[in-house]
Amino acid sequence: MNESTPKILIIIKGALLFFLIINPIITRSQNEGFSTFISRFAQDSIFQRQRVCFPLVYVSWNYANDKEDTTSVRMESYHHDRLFYSLEDRGEDAYPVFYDNFDCKFRNSDEMVFQWKGFSSVDRRYYFKMLDGLWYLVKIVDYDPIE
Numbered sequence: 001m002n003e004s005t006p007k008i009l010i011i012i013k014g015a016l017l018f019f020l021i022i023n024p025i026i027t028r029s030q031n032e033g034f035s036t037f038i039s040r041f042a043q044d045s046i047f048q049r050q051r052v053c054f055p056l057v058y059v060s061w062n063y064a065n066d067k068e069d070t071t072s073v074r075m076e077s078y079h080h081d082r083l084f085y086s087l088e089d090r091g092e093d094a095y096p097v098f099y100d101n102f103d104c105k106f107r108n109s110d111e112m113v114f115q116w117k118g119f120s121s122v123d124r125r126y127y128f129k130m131l132d133g134l135w136y137l138v139k140i141v142d143y144d145p146i147e
Contacts, residue, residue, distance in 0.1 A: 030133060034098075034112050037135040038083070038128075045080035048137075052078060053129075057139040083114060083126065102127060116144075 041048050055072035062069045099113040110130035116122050127139040 031130060032134050034128070034135060038112075038114065041135075041137070042081075042083040048080055049075070049078065051135065052137045053131075054078070056137065059139065059141040061143040081126075118144075 037051075041051060052075075054075045056078065057070065058073050059068055059070050061067075097115045097117050099115065100109055100111070102109075102111045102113060112128040112135070114126040114128070116124040123141075123143040125141040126137060127141070128135050129138045130136075
């Protein structure tokens with residue numbers, strides 16, 4: 001070994017430390033944009049399945065008993081949901097609303113709610129949470145009497 005060998009080892013160790021410690025911090029700070037995410041989530045069934053936290057919490061209204069029902073949807077029984085495309089296809093009189101937190105108030109957070117709000121009875125909400133810089137669907141609340 002010559003004199004330059006220890007210097008090369010120091011440079012290699014420094015580079016490894018950067019990629020193992022610093023790089024993940026930089027990567028996490030570059031959060032995914034919600035508008036790009038939601039468009040792909042609605043259109044790409046494979047991407048959507050990767051971005052759902054299973055078991056998915058699904059809340060609906062039981063009109064016969066006049067109470068809320070909460071169930072868990074497992075990956076095996078989950079079906080691709082086209083979000084804002086599906087109600088338009090059915091001719092519903094609803095419009096989309098985006099909230100940037102679970103309280104449905106307009107303020108910045110790592111939470112988003114996509115809601116179908118209807119002029120009649122449509123009320124469906126999709127709850128998204130940012131985890132490690134990426135958006136995930138964590139809950140659906142569906143009070144739509146049609147379903």
